[in-house]
Amino acid sequence: MKFPGLLGNDKLQARLRAQKRERGLSHAYLLAGPLGSGKHTLAQLLIAAFLCTNKEEVPCGTCQDCRKVWLHIHPDVKWVKTPSVGEVRGLRKDAYIRPNEGLRKLYVIEGMQKVNLAAQNALLKVLEEGPEYAVFLLLAEDEDGVLETVRSRCETLRLAPVSQEVGEAYLRRRFPDVPPETIAREAGACEGYLGRAVWRLEAAAQAAEPAGARADAFLACLYENNTMGLLKSAVELEGLSREEWSAFLQAAGDRLHKTLREAVHKKDAQFETAQILLYLDIIRVLKAQGEANVGLGHCAGLLHVLCAEVMERGET
Ligand SMILES: [Zn+2]
Known part of the structure; x- marks a missing residue:
């Protein structure tokens, strides 16, 4: 299990x-x-x-x-x-x-x-x-x-509270654009009950930039090998309008590029460059299909392919 x-x-x-x-x-x-x-x-x-x-x-x-x-x-x-x-x-x-x-x-x-x-x-x-x-x-x-x-x-x-260290590391991955001091503050304030910190930070991110918040949630599941979360994400994305979908892809692409730059420059980067390149490739295919007016249902189907790829890589 x-x-x-x-x-x-x-x-x-x-x-x-x-x-x-x-x-x-x-x-x-x-x-x-x-x-x-x-x-x-x-x-x-x-x-x-x-x-x-x-x-x-x-x-x-x-x-x-x-x-x-x-x-x-x-x-x-x-x-x-x-x-x-x-x-x-x-x-x-x-x-x-x-x-x-x-x-x-x-x-x-x-x-x-x-x-x-x-x-x-x-x-x-x-x-x-x-x-x-x-x-x-x-x-x-x-x-x-x-x-x-x-x-x-x-x-x-x-259910036990998670340690400050585990909580902070997760929140950093989940909300890469939030300043570290805010992350540390929220990780402390939630006393290890991370759901509370996620709700608060998510609400703030949603209000500021919905596409970015969607991309962060999606990529966090990807990085965590959280297939269940990816599944939920993919289904939610199926319901987006065409504009929302392309804003999501743009935001996800931008974030992956940033992570890629970090992975190239840092020795102790969290992610392998090959992995990020693969994700970027999928985003590129999705973008191209969006421009070619391929139905969004099909695009979300590709996200499921991505889920399967993550699965094969082995789960947490
Ligand atoms: Zn099953």
Whole structure:
């Protein structure tokens, strides 16, 4: 099992990897950690790991099931936010209807710490003796808000803050144009819960230059070998207008050129020049196709090719 996009949390990753190998993943997890700690990313990875049909390693990030999971369109995955007791009863009933496509059916409950006692109690039975194909992922910002009886029926996965060093390095790669002192400040202020820093910096970048922000997000996934993120990015890009698309390509090209210059001049550069040249080549092809009025759907298809190339290079 692999965890593209989940930073730090090495022990947790190792534990899940061993569990998957030795006895298979559990049917109920409580994902606990404050806002921005990576609960949603981990939930998505777990769901994809349950549903991915790749024989080698899961989640592969490219099969139909992974795609559907990442786009939130898989019919066997249901997300609910702080459900009422009535909604929990509905969910319980739904759990006894067999999965549509996959072998498993997954329920994600967000904001579990705010679910009232009656609704939490209504969940107990299905957690304990639900159908064998059903999986429950409960997300809580504060574990203390979750009943002991619920907790004892789940395996708890605690998301840990990432170190200042790991956080800062990631934010630098993710937001190359943001001054280092701002990066350091945000890395410190988020206390290791990187999602918070990413949201703040992303909002600022989006407001200042949407195409640049898109390019930064896309390239960060590329550099991190984050196939799941690339997939999401590629699908979002499919929805752009022609002007937005060419602004995105321009911004991505500019950034790659800058990285290339750095790679040539610095011995300890983060990226290999051959790699950057390959990316630049793809951007060039995409630009040429855009000018030749090739449909944007096809261009986004090329981005998928890029995802596949990244995959082959090996994952984090
Ligand atoms: Zn897959």
